[in-house]
Amino acid sequence: xxxxxxxxxxxxxxxxxxxxxxxxxxxxxxxxxxxxxxxxxxxxxxxxxxxxxxxxxxxxxxxxxxxxxxxxxxxxxxxxxxxxxxxxxxxxxxxxxxxxxxxxxxxxxxxxxxxxxxxxxxxxxxxxxxxxxxxxxxxxxxxxxxxxxxxxxxxxxxxxxxxxxxxxxxxxxxxxxxxxxxxxxxxxxxxxxxxxxxxxxxxxxxxxxxxxxxxxxxxxxxxxxxxxxxxxxxxxxxxxxxxxxxxxxxxxxxxxxxxxxxxxxxxxxxxxxxxxxxxxxxxxxxxxxxxxxxxxxxxxxxxxxxxxxxxxxxxxxxxxxxxxxxxxxxxxxxxxxxxx
Numbered sequence: 001x002x003x004x005x006x007x008x009x010x011x012x013x014x015x016x017x018x019x020x021x022x023x024x025x026x027x028x029x030x031x032x033x034x035x036x037x038x039x040x041x042x043x044x045x046x047x048x049x050x051x052x053x054x055x056x057x058x059x060x061x062x063x064x065x066x067x068x069x070x071x072x073x074x075x076x077x078x079x080x081x082x083x084x085x086x087x088x089x090x091x092x093x094x095x096x097x098x099x100x101x102x103x104x105x106x107x108x109x110x111x112x113x114x115x116x117x118x119x120x121x122x123x124x125x126x127x128x129x130x131x132x133x134x135x136x137x138x139x140x141x142x143x144x145x146x147x148x149x150x151x152x153x154x155x156x157x158x159x160x161x162x163x164x165x166x167x168x169x170x171x172x173x174x175x176x177x178x179x180x181x182x183x184x185x186x187x188x189x190x191x192x193x194x195x196x197x198x199x200x201x202x203x204x205x206x207x208x209x210x211x212x213x214x215x216x217x218x219x220x221x222x223x224x225x226x227x228x229x230x231x232x233x234x235x236x237x238x239x240x241x242x243x244x245x246x247x248x249x250x251x252x253x254x255x256x257x258x259x260x261x262x263x264x265x266x267x268x269x270x271x272x273x274x275x276x277x278x279x280x281x282x283x284x285x286x287x288x289x290x291x292x293x294x295x296x297x298x299x300x301x302x303x304x305x306x307x308x309x310x311x312x313x314x315x316x317x318x319x320x321x322x323x324x325x326x327x328x329x330x331x332x333x334x335x336x337x338x339x340x
Contacts, residue, residue: 005043006121006136007032010143013064013119014040015057015080015098018130019049023103025075025130026050030122031057035085035140047126054101058082062096064119066112067135069100075130077102081112088140091115113137114167114192114211123163137167142195164213165296165317166190171234172294173210175252179277180221183247183311186299187215189226191234193257193321201261201321203232213296227273229254235294236260237287239272240314241280247311249277252294253287261321265290288318295319 018027027047066081079100087093120138170190178185189210233254241249259268300313
């Protein structure tokens with residue numbers, strides 16, 4: 001079970017704390033602070049509080065922009081990657097590592113947030129020790145409460161769940177697939193959006209780069225593809241086809257980011273990406289609500305005869321940006337948000 005913990009609306013992570021037996025991280029939590037302040041709060045820890053207490057904070061003028069450590073099957077060690085607050089606000093700087101708590105045996109890893117972003121929280125999985133940590137980033141110029149929720153699932157069975165999503169102010173724009181007779185691998189790219197006055201949301205033209213989320217979780221198959229929404233559009237839903245308990249095909253449903261985000265969904269330009277894989281008689285159409293966009297998903301994966309795995313289901317993660325209008329939503333269609 002992945003447990004998310006986020007700092008308060010105006011706060012960001014400034015370090016980690018927990019306990020370590022010396023060989024691995026037994027428990028882990030985040031330390032939060034408001035930028036410009038030295039006062040801190042702590043988020044709940046995940047894991048079992050064994051071994052020696054540790055706390056590896058950034059300095060009072062820094063904020064965490066990533067993490068580093070060691071790990072194989074469990075999280076063997078973790079430390080913060082810190083940068084000066086002023087540098088993060090300007091999109092630059094030279095991040096520095098704090099000392100890591102835990103063991104010193106396995107291979108080293110490091111993850112950092114995109115420019116202008118700092119750590120907002122963690123998603124952790126733990127039993128007696130921490131065995132998975134995911135970093136959640138947010139733009140320091142646009143602090144806000146984390147507002148994300150799952151849409152309806154298109155799912156059958158599956159042994160494992162994998163959650164992948166965009167960081168901070170970003171929406172999914174292209175789907176990345178690997179298919180043969182079924183969908184073997186599913187991924188996407190994110191584009192950063194800006195929130196203007198009221199409900200206006202637009203793609204950030206000054207930052208046309210796309211940030212990839214990991215494609216999970218089998219082989220690429222014989223037909224890898226990357227299908228982009230038209231200019232100015234983002235993903236708001238999926239069309240998923242099943243053959244028994246296996247995802248056989250998939251396409252994306254796109255809508256104008258500016259119109260959909262403002263609540264003018266009936267007037268929004270919409271389009272579909274090509275179906276990859278196969279069209280079958282069994283399908284689901286998990287979709288975000290009006291004014292919301294697809295920012296990630298949880299995938300269900302299970303074994304296949306060749307050992308590379310099949311995808312058995314997808315649960316979209318949706319979120320809104322800016323101030324939401326009050327709408328009446330007709331679930332039978334994508335475009336019927338009536339302003340109240």
